[in-house]
Amino acid sequence: QSVLTQPPSVSGAPGQRVTISCTGSSSNFGADYDVHWYQQLPGTAPKLLMYANIIRSSGVPDRFSGSKSGTSASLVITGLQAEDEADYFCQSYDRSLNVVFGGGTKLTVL
């Protein structure tokens, strides 16, 4: 059971918009710690996608955006493309546990 909760899977057709949620608690998001997002393509290492809630990492297209409010965060992908098919992980800091990750969401492009 991960400290941050993500849906196991989401899907969308090319060109569509998808949202991946990440739910935390008062000891991480609620304590004003930031959310960060990683993309892991099949068979590769994770790659930093978004950090500090809303900042895109270098080279990440503006189709990706992030937000955080209260104890929840979201990653939004617009104009979905086949190459976006991957696992996505949210991550934050927790007062009790140090660094914590979500369980991951598998994005399928239909």
Added chain:
Amino acid sequence: EVQLVESGGGLVKPGGSLRISCVASGFTFSIYVMNWVRQAPGKGLEWVSSISSSSSHIYYADSVKGRFTISRDNAKNSLYLQMNSLRAEDTAVYYCASQEGGCSGASCFTSWGQGTLVTVSS
């Protein structure tokens, strides 16, 4: 270009020990926090340990505390993880991850190595 190259993974029996390494290049290794993150086969990411630039601050996940030791050699741009009393549940790909650039003031991981597989099995 930042590069993190892990090595030293392999097959080890339960109760055994292993030391994995990570060599960094492309950034000023000595001034950034470094980390180990692992991923069990088919599972999610789990933070393992962090070490500050001067090694003065070290943190471990509860799952490895007392068994694993993180260390670094800034002169060699190298990060290490000594793993003792290994268990089957420690089987995972171990990634070295850095916090340079945008993550230098945050708890995120800017760059990742390709990982090294540690398998604990009899």
